[in-house]
Amino acid sequence: MRCEPESGDAVLRSDPDTFSALLAGRLTLAAAEESGAVSLEGDRAAVERALQLFPVPEPVG
Structure with missing residues (x-):
């Protein structure tokens, strides 16, 4: 889903x-930015915190 935000601390x-990959921790925000896979506007720390809100569960087994 794609939409344009009206306001917020940051836009990713x-x-x-x-x-x-960012949510799963397989890719860092810095690496994604460097490769051009993401663009970030606004508060970088807010994005870093938001990505930590969705931890990936450990595999069962």
């Missing part, structure tokens, strides 16, 4: 696979 633009 990414494709779904990159966003999933």
Whole structure:
């Protein structure tokens, strides 16, 4: 889903696979920015905190 935000502390633009990798910790925000996979506007610390709100559960087994 794509929409333009009306307001907020930060805007992170990414494709779904990159966003999933960020949430899972397989990719750092810095590496995603450096590669051009994401664009970030606004409060970087807010984005870093938000990404930590969705921890990936440990595999069962």
